[in-house]
Amino acid sequence: MRWILGAIILLIVGFTMQWGLLVYAMWALLGVIAISRYLAKHWIESVVAVRECNRDTAEVGDKVAVSVTLTNSSAIPIPWLLLEDSLSNEALAQRPPRLKVDGRRLALLQLGGHGQNALLYQLTFAMRGYYQLGPLLIEGGDLFGLHRRFKVVTEPGYILVYPKIVPLVGYELASRRPIGEIKMTHRLFEDPTRVAGVREYQRGDALNRIHWKATARTGKLHSRIFDPSTVAGATLLLDFHRDMYPLQGEPHRSELGITTAASLANALCQMGQQIGLITNGRDAVDRIREEGHRREFKSRDSAKSTLGVLDENIRLRPVIVETRRGVETFERIRETLGRLELTDGLTLAQLIVEGASRMPRDATVIAILGDVTTESAIALGNLRRSGYAVTAIVILSEGETQFGQDSGARFRDADGMLDKIGRLYAEGVAVRHIDNEVAISQLCSRQLVGKF
Numbered sequence: 001m002r003w004i005l006g007a008i009i010l011l012i013v014g015f016t017m018q019w020g021l022l023v024y025a026m027w028a029l030l031g032v033i034a035i036s037r038y039l040a041k042h043w044i045e046s047v048v049a050v051r052e053c054n055r056d057t058a059e060v061g062d063k064v065a066v067s068v069t070l071t072n073s074s075a076i077p078i079p080w081l082l083l084e085d086s087l088s089n090e091a092l093a094q095r096p097p098r099l100k101v102d103g104r105r106l107a108l109l110q111l112g113g114h115g116q117n118a119l120l121y122q123l124t125f126a127m128r129g130y131y132q133l134g135p136l137l138i139e140g141g142d143l144f145g146l147h148r149r150f151k152v153v154t155e156p157g158y159i160l161v162y163p164k165i166v167p168l169v170g171y172e173l174a175s176r177r178p179i180g181e182i183k184m185t186h187r188l189f190e191d192p193t194r195v196a197g198v199r200e201y202q203r204g205d206a207l208n209r210i211h212w213k214a215t216a217r218t219g220k221l222h223s224r225i226f227d228p229s230t231v232a233g234a235t236l237l238l239d240f241h242r243d244m245y246p247l248q249g250e251p252h253r254s255e256l257g258i259t260t261a262a263s264l265a266n267a268l269c270q271m272g273q274q275i276g277l278i279t280n281g282r283d284a285v286d287r288i289r290e291e292g293h294r295r296e297f298k299s300r301d302s303a304k305s306t307l308g309v310l311d312e313n314i315r316l317r318p319v320i321v322e323t324r325r326g327v328e329t330f331e332r333i334r335e336t337l338g339r340l341e342l343t344d345g346l347t348l349a350q351l352i353v354e355g356a357s358r359m360p361r362d363a364t365v366i367a368i369l370g371d372v373t374t375e376s377a378i379a380l381g382n383l384r385r386s387g388y389a390v391t392a393i394v395i396l397s398e399g400e401t402q403f404g405q406d407s408g409a410r411f412r413d414a415d416g417m418l419d420k421i422g423r424l425y426a427e428g429v430a431v432r433h434i435d436n437e438v439a440i441s442q443l444c445s446r447q448l449v450g451k452f
Helices: 002-017 020-045 089-093 212-218 252-270 284-291 327-339 348-358 374-385 417-426 437-441
Strands: 047-053 063-072 078-085 099-103 106-111 116-125 129-133 136-141 148-153 157-161 190-200 222-228 234-238 275-279 319-324 364-369 390-395 401-403 409-411 430-434
Touching: 002 020, 020 047, 020 078, 020 136, 020 148, 047 078, 047 136, 047 148, 047 157, 063 078, 063 106, 078 116, 089 099, 106 116, 116 129, 116 157, 129 284, 129 327, 157 327, 212 222, 234 252, 234 348, 252 275, 252 327, 252 364, 252 390, 252 437, 275 327, 275 348, 319 327, 319 348, 348 374, 364 374, 374 390, 374 417, 390 417, 417 430, 430 437
Parallel strands: 234 275, 234 364, 364 390, 390 430
Antiparallel strands: 047 063, 063 116, 078 106, 078 136, 099 116, 129 157, 136 148, 190 222, 275 319, 401 409
């Protein structure tokens, strides 16, 4: 606008003073401005972009190729375009970074009439997560730099990176289950492999319950009595509140908590046990649905003025995967853990209140904690006193726990963690603690109480 206003003023002055050369120059300048403005708008509107990715799910350490093809739908060549395909600044800036980029996602190029060009780059995922690819920002303009235009094209794509699964090297010999078993307080099921005795036949007894030897010996029908089933499977209670994971331990502790949950779920699924998940974290899909996708670019503030992503999320709804048997349930848990993000919403105590009705009593409650507060210890203690079998796994900073040859854990107190774990013991909650992936693999072969 300044150029146009200045040219009009000089044009008026030229007419008034009858300076023909100045009038001619201003008419030429206004013509150049008008043509440049039209071409800048035409060029940016003529660009069509398509993103292609060879997969939408990946494992930690996988490489994914991304291609963004640009086409000039006009016959007029485009002299220059500055392109940037958006990726999460948080994932790139984190130390260590969550993903690595090989190739160019920021480029300056030309497009001929009806021509094509492409951005090609490769992503390597170092950690699990739900990663957004795009949208693509295009910046163009005229040859003189008088007019610049911005355009955000292509809908973003998403890649789900599953959490790492650590094989568990052993199980407790008495139960062959990762956390052990406790007899049910309610006789909901009977275990046909555990014969408790014999009684006289009652109408409605199945034929496979009849004890034929006792029937032949007494001359009357007798049926077997079975012991009630033991606690089978687990409901994972993952505390993913941001306050429980201090910045100095991140992202190690939160990622270790996710890996622990995924590894336990995998072990229980392979054993045919039921498994479920209740957490106060937020699902990245819900965030995108509520807040919209992110447009994170390195520069050009004018293009970022439309952003409205919230820094905090007050989540008052737990993320729940019902406790069931089957590979489908494990896959749902695995996907949920891959997308899970730290939240500012429910505390663990509030999560237990909200999710207690969804915890079956015939499954162990395994609480995975980044920190232990008095409130959370009391909440887990109340859960145990309500008849649930409760075990807590505390995630420590790397190096806080050292394991000897006796498979016992020697604990180095940090930030008063010893007293915090003592709160759980005072509530009668069994406790284990881990600080690395090796400790996860040994989780099922160690005793419940380590050496401090």
